[in-house]
Amino acid sequence: MVAPTISPGKKFGRTNGWDSRTGKTCAHTERMIHPDVLQAHRLVNQLGNQCSRPIPEQDNADYGAATATSGTALIRFRVAKVTPRKVGLFVAVWRRSASGGTEPFPADHPTANNADFLVISVREAGNSGHFLFPRSAVVTHGIGSVNGIGGKRGFRVYPPWSLTSNRQARKTQEWQNPYFHAENGLPAS
Numbered sequence: 001m002v003a004p005t006i007s008p009g010k011k012f013g014r015t016n017g018w019d020s021r022t023g024k025t026c027a028h029t030e031r032m033i034h035p036d037v038l039q040a041h042r043l044v045n046q047l048g049n050q051c052s053r054p055i056p057e058q059d060n061a062d063y064g065a066a067t068a069t070s071g072t073a074l075i076r077f078r079v080a081k082v083t084p085r086k087v088g089l090f091v092a093v094w095r096r097s098a099s100g101g102t103e104p105f106p107a108d109h110p111t112a113n114n115a116d117f118l119v120i121s122v123r124e125a126g127n128s129g130h131f132l133f134p135r136s137a138v139v140t141h142g143i144g145s146v147n148g149i150g151g152k153r154g155f156r157v158y159p160p161w162s163l164t165s166n167r168q169a170r171k172t173q174e175w176q177n178p179y180f181h182a183e184n185g186l187p188a189s
Helices: 035-046 135-140 167-179
Strands: 016-019 025-027 066-070 073-079 089-092 094-096 102-104 117-124 127-134 154-157 180-182
Touching: 035 066, 035 073, 035 117, 035 127, 073 089, 089 117, 127 135, 127 167, 154 167, 167 180
Parallel strands: 073 117
Antiparallel strands: 016 025, 066 073, 089 154, 094 102, 117 127, 127 180
């Protein structure tokens, strides 16, 4: 499969996905699960977190947005995209607010616990894998909001193969690297 790229007219190109309504594999549409999310779901289960089947989210469909649960834990899935001018991949992680705008995910939602995960799938130039960020990392690195303060609507991920050239990108790659799992399910480092 070719890495998804940011382009205004295309969703995922010609890929196959799992249709959550029919339970069958077929050509991908927005209501289906992105194939990389299915791979990430299998990894999460391999690592001992038995989780429900992912359910597609209406918002962020361009990023393969889906959620699943593992007991009381919430697992959010996203597929990062290659961008033409920067190293690493970009991923959107916002949600729609009650007023209709966008806001960062709350890391302190009513059922939040330390088993919550943000799983980001990456694919670039023949390399692929998944970042499994626990809630603690999402809070520590300012990705999710706490008490309605802070958080990000999107950010860059730097898999081990990304050749980062600036200090901030290297620093980000350093904290992200321990959470990366290569496609075969083994940690990268």
